[in-house]
Amino acid sequence: MVGGSLSNIILGLDDSKVFSLDLTPKAAWFVKDNVALGGCVNLGIQTAKASATTVNYGIGGLGR
Helix, strand or coil: CEEEEEEEEEECCCCCCCEEEEEEEEEEEEEECCEEEEEEEEEEEEEECCEEEEEEEEEEEEEC
8 A cells, every 4th residue: 555645835925935845655565454554754844035944854654
């Protein structure tokens, strides 16, 4: 099973010029009928015209 999410999309077209994006790809394998185990990776970036760029990341597990 493969999936993901794309969230927190901000395209500040005003004077602040803020850009933000979060991406979370996910993958899981079925170990038996109706039971899947896997993991996910959280990736994020936020940048603004007048400040530094911030990068976020992390890992996690999932079960279904």
